[in-house]
Amino acid sequence: MLDEKGFKRKRFDDLIDEMEDKAKEVYGDKINTSALSPLGIILRIFAWFLATVWGLAEKVYYSAYVNTAEGSSLDRLGPHVGVSRALSQYATGNVTLTGTPGYTVSAGFLVSTDTDVQYETTSDATFPASGSMTVPVEAMEAGLSGNTPEGTVTIIVNPVPEVTAVNNPAAILGGRDKETDPEFRDKFSLSVAGGGSATGDAIRGAVLRVTGVRAAAVIINNKITPDAAGRPAKSYQVYALGGSDTDIANAILSVGAAGIESYGDISMQVKDLSGNLQPIKFSRAVVVPVHIKIQVYKSTAYPSDGDDQVKSKLVRFIGGADLDGTVYAGLSMGEDVVMMRLAAAAYSIVGVEDVVIELSTNGTSYGTHNLVVDVQQVAQTAANWIEVTHHDFSG
Structure with a gap:
């Protein structure tokens, strides 16, 4: 009832x-x-x-509530705050082909890894006199499976005499699975403050809705004199992580208050609805790199890929590039890296009985203290910045 x-x-x-x-x-x-x-x-x-x-x-x-809706019902709530679920994406990169000078390799030429992850070339290319050339490729299937390390694309699917070898000099990345319900709810929550206009929350919400933006902050100077950071009187400064300069500037113009100056070290000229150019300024977020050493004391239930799971949990919590190349938003701008919360993320893995964590911002000097992050900064880590060692738990 x-x-x-x-x-x-x-x-x-x-x-x-x-x-x-x-x-x-x-x-x-x-x-x-x-x-x-x-x-x-x-x-x-x-x-x-x-x-x-x-x-x-x-x-x-x-299904009418964001915290309980699932699947397509959750998707239909997104437009109410101007967000949509990120769909699965195809991994892209480059491969180096070796072959006969003068021979043209047509777009759609198939290459693969030894685990049968296939890629196709996306443009025609002709071998130069050196017999070696780099061509762009895209995974045949969308999702994380398309992300592969360097040196793993070595098989020509449909061999021709004129092409003798293939390799990828760098990792092929960018593939991701469809955004999960929890990920989409997080995006929804970050963007919900964007209703209305001419307020700090509205500007932040508009910037967060820009494709590729993972974090944003707005600092307002309400005084009639410049503040200590040099912001002019009655102005605001937007900090953004990710996204294109043009898209961010357009987002700021769409909700920013008329007559209030934007401030920052990036300056763009954006056309308003009347066709007049308006100067929009903003800044890029200052990234605080988080290097982690974590000692895991494990029980017999600890999985064989437990170390990788620990890395992934910490990356998803803080934000940054995971082992498969997926980039997660993680902590918001100005949010401190708290040791106990990192430990809680690690404890969610089966078999983890105890942890000892050390943090560093330079990869050299480590400590067991929280990392304090200023409002214009955002903490970011990466799977290859995390060193996991494990020991049997003795009780």
């Missing part, structure tokens, strides 16, 4: 009780509604189907 307390689904047992009570009300208290009686069987069949309908009604009710 639905009342001021919300929706409460009737379950199978609830329906059976109500239907038995109704049957006794109509046919008398002595009517047989046991599970093996003809009437009892009929009631239970109907109760089963009605319970299914009640379950569907519950899903419909909760």
